[in-house]
Amino acid sequence: MPSTPSSADFVAAEAVARHFDVSKPWLSRTIERSPRVFLKAVDGVSFSLAKGETLALVGESGCGKSTVARLVVGLYRPTSGRVLFDGLDLTGLPAAERTRSRRRMQMIFQDPYASLNPRWRVRDIVAEPLRAFELTKGRAEQDERVGDLLSQVGLSPADGEKYPHEFSGGQRQRISIARALSSNPEFLVCDEPTSALDVSVQAQILNLMRDLQEKLGLTYLFISHNLAAVRHISDRVGVMYLGRIVEIADSETLFSAPRHPYTQMLLDAIPDLAMSGHVREPMGGEVPNPLDPPAGCHFHPRCPFANARCRAETPALRRYGAAEAACHAVEEGRI
């Protein structure tokens, strides 16, 4: 799949960037002669998804992957670049058409304790999209649909009467999924849906998501820092570092033959029984201050292969077999 998305793709991000203004107040800036400061949370990210596919974005916290999720669903407006959904840029659409497209995409959030309004009954939470998009007529039909949705995610229709605090984290995430499914979406953005859950529950939720994908033909954008979960669910994986995608490849290729030094470092950090006894490279250094990222390749201070070019020139994504990576060392054949 080429890195420049074509309009035939179901969902596409085209050089999307999002900068946050984190400058000091105007007066302090003027007196201290300090410049405006921008946090480049997402700095020109491109990818595309075909229908029915699962793309995962992985990276350490603060790399901008959650911002990408919010840009894709339209919770943030991009500073530059655009997001296409079924060939349409939602930011420019008239309200009625935007609503129609919005129904087709939904999001599952990271924190099951913050993503459900604690003052609402579960049935009202799940029914909110039904009411917003006027998908059901009358109370009876709505209640029936909510009951179906709850059964579909492995809860009982009677659970609709309860409040969120009466459920465990895993059950709450099922409620989140039921809410997301209620508007019959085709595309789900999942922002670290399992990272707040116990390991045993994580697998259940991931399996549920995979079953639903099979049954309903869903397309997933799966944001995670958990490589095991990513391997379990995704067709393709993009690796992010400080607002940029450094490598993107199909799951099989990425996990068996990582190209980018950062990807290799991430994979090395996974505890693996088969590799016990193997001397692992320690994860070198800290993530730099995102307000003042290193010049050139952002990863160069931590990279064992960095040279003068890496410190000066930003590498672009290039294709190497089944993978694409943004790395001068790979390009020059130094790795």
Add this chain to the structure above:
Amino acid sequence: MRGWRDSDLWHSFTRSRITVAAAAIAGGMVLAAFLAPVIAPYDPFDLASLDLLDAHIPPVWSEDGEARFPIGTDDQGRDLLSAILYGARISIGVGIASVLLSLFVGVGLGLVSGYAGGRVDAFIMRVADIQLSFPAILIALLVNGVLRGVLPSERQDDLAIYVLVLSIGISGWVQYARTVRGSTLVEKNKEYVQAARLIGISSASIMLRHILPNAMGPVLVIATIHLAVAVITEATLSFLGIGVPPTEPSLGTLIRIGNDFLFSGEWWVTIFPGVTLAVLVLSVNLLGDWLRDALNPKLR
């Protein structure tokens, strides 16, 4: 969360004997005040029933007391007990109305301020800061003075109660606004709000249906304590002679009327309304203190 909180509240309530007593007294007084037309022996507003010969009668246990007037009469021959019951009704009514006005204005502005952010927020909060640097009583006095200047003088007595509610209400919105803004800033970044925004729910609907129910806890505490403050402010304004007119006296008006007779030894006309006011305010304050501590374990 509601389930355990309610039971926890109830537990903490029954454990504090002072709070139970305060609740009983405050509840009793509010009830008696609102049932004044039913339980009061006389109608003190009915000028035809007043007899100047009944004026200046001391309480029943004094030498010149009469059983008809258990705690005496004022200079117009009004039965003091009835006047206090009706007066408390006006005081509490004005207090509750003012609190509701402050609450609506403050909660509304706080929600908008916190949710909209940016210039709207900066403007509302600057105004709040400025108002907060003045005591509420001064704001109420000023609003009162301005309204009197604007209104035609012949209508002022009819409108006095509304003027009073408006002055006290405007003087008290800041606390609500600041608190609700704080909660809104926290809530609006929670993912359930994003989930609602995602499906195109309007800002107004998100503020009212999602954020507001989660921001109401501290508002109730403020409202309880504010009720005591509002009753004091009403009494103070009426005492200063710029509150309700003497034809429909509140507790503050009664104290002012009685103050003129204090030196002739007619202490009861001032002292009984004064004690009523003090007990009412004290018990509401105790309730508010308890509610604040009970809802915020960190303060205990």
Add this chain to the structure above:
Amino acid sequence: MIAFTLRRLMQSVVVILFVALIAFSMFRFVGDPVHQMVGIETTLEQRAALRERLGLNDPFHVQFARYIAKAAQLDFGISYQHKKPVTELLGARFPATFELAMVSALFALAVGVPMGVFTGLYRESWLSKVFMAVSLAGISLPTFLIGILLIFIFSVTLGVMPSFGRGETVDLGGWTTGMLTASGLQALVMPAITLGLFQMTLIMRLVRSEMLEVLRTDYIKFARARGLSNRAVHFGHALKNTLVPVITITGLQLGGIIAFAIITETVFQWPGMGLLFLQSIQTVDIPIMAAYLMLIAFLFVAINLAVDLLYYVVDPRLRLDRGAAW
């Protein structure tokens, strides 16, 4: 530091201008200034001429600028009721209010701090419980009711205290003081207590909670471990550390005292600015109301600014903007 000071100064100026705008709007739009100044027999032409001469036909911002310029020279116009310059009226009454406010602040400190220390050190003592109950009453009881109670007990029943006025005063070149005569001092007692009671309870509760807080800290435990006497620990270490917030609060409350003096002055018929202000509200004497508002605003802003800057100097951790007073 420069940015903080500048921002704080700018905020203060904005506040003053905002209050001035309110004061000016009151002055200009509540009632008709011309109507208040002339008699019934004045003709329409004369009124129009006066209107022009007063500049009431100028654009709003010109009039506002003129109002500010005059206010900066302490010219707030002529009182509708008294037909005298407002500045003169307020100036004549300022000493009475100032003396009352100062004495009640002193009273609040002199009684509140020891009570706070005592209740902080001996939490379980019955006297502490009495103090706490008294403080609750001090916060709950309206100021005017306390004044009336004092009058009832000491003036009416016991007959030992004057119930109104300032007593004999001495004129010290335009500053009338009641501090130099026996009757003046006696007349000051009950109003000062009435006015200071609320601040006293506030200070007492503050000192108490600060003492409790400080006594729990490690350096106090360490001082005890070094074998210092209780007395040295309590007063040399603990109390000293509670004083910064106490001074701050007292400073911030000074403005409040002057505002609450309105009520106390009414109860005791104390001839101060508050009484004048109250009379101006009853008679809708806008120039006095506007001037009093500006005066109080200026006092509040000046005190807040001073306290904020002091705080900044004393405690460099406070780089963040503190909220305004209470």
